[in-house]
């Protein structure tokens with residue numbers, strides 16, 4: 001999906017919500033466990049109940065890998081379902097990959113070609129040759145970890161090296177990579193106070209912002225410095241939406257939580 005199409009969907013829906021499909025088999029309602037693929041049934045119900053309120057879904061690959069080959073089946077079925085039923089939705093494989101060039105090429109093939117995701121998250125630690133194989137895919141987006149939402153972000157990312165924070169160097173250097181127009185960046189909602197500085201380096205790039213909801217990040221704080229003319233933000237919430245109820249009403253409960261965020265987003269977009 002092109003950035004232009006993503007922006008037009010954000011405007012049409014009045015939403016820049018991304019729903020995280022971090023589907024943990026031990027947390028899904030017990031009545032679904034009789035199904036042949038409980039994880040897919042859960043995802044399908046969540047998607048059907050919330051697709052009109054969000055513009056993106058982000059399955060975190062760890063939750064699928066943890067179930068072995070069955071997990072990959074559930075993931076594949078989920079992405080196919082989204083592509084066939086809701087082709088206007090932007091899909092994010094939260095996989096945090098990156099390796100030497102020829103290995104990254106295989107990761108890119110797996111997530112963009114085989115699974116057909118619109119985007120994948122990657123770690124910048126191994127540098128340019130580990131990321132460029134992802135960037136060669138046109139109309140696909142590579143989402144680079146910049147400043148993550150967890151406490152451990154302070155271990156390396158905010159450290160000064162040659163007088164500059166590592167996360168700023170990551171963003172600045174990555175702007176010079178081939179096809180860097182295909183880059184988006186992860187910035188945690190718990191780090192909203194850093195957004196003013198980040199927007200000075202990348203005024204227009206889309207940011208994927210996890211950490212609203214269960215991690216306590218504030219939507220309003222993120223928007224204060226993160227919003228651009230074209231929105232420029234995808235705000236993710238996973239547990240806060242998909243586990244709103246553990247009973248038979250789980251999909252409706254998820255849609256209520258998603259609606260709460262979408263309503264606030266529509267106002268923020270309107271006032272922007």
Ligand SMILES: O=c1ccn([C@@H]2O[C@H](COP(=O)(O)O)[C@@H](O)[C@H]2O)c(=O)[nH]1
Pocket residue numbers: 020022060094147148149150186187188210211212213214215236237238239240
């Ligand atoms: O900095 C980061 C990068 C990725 N994540 C991922 O986003 C979701 C957040 O889930 P919640 O349940 O809404 O807390 C999850 O998949 C993380 O692995 C992140 O939180 N922070």
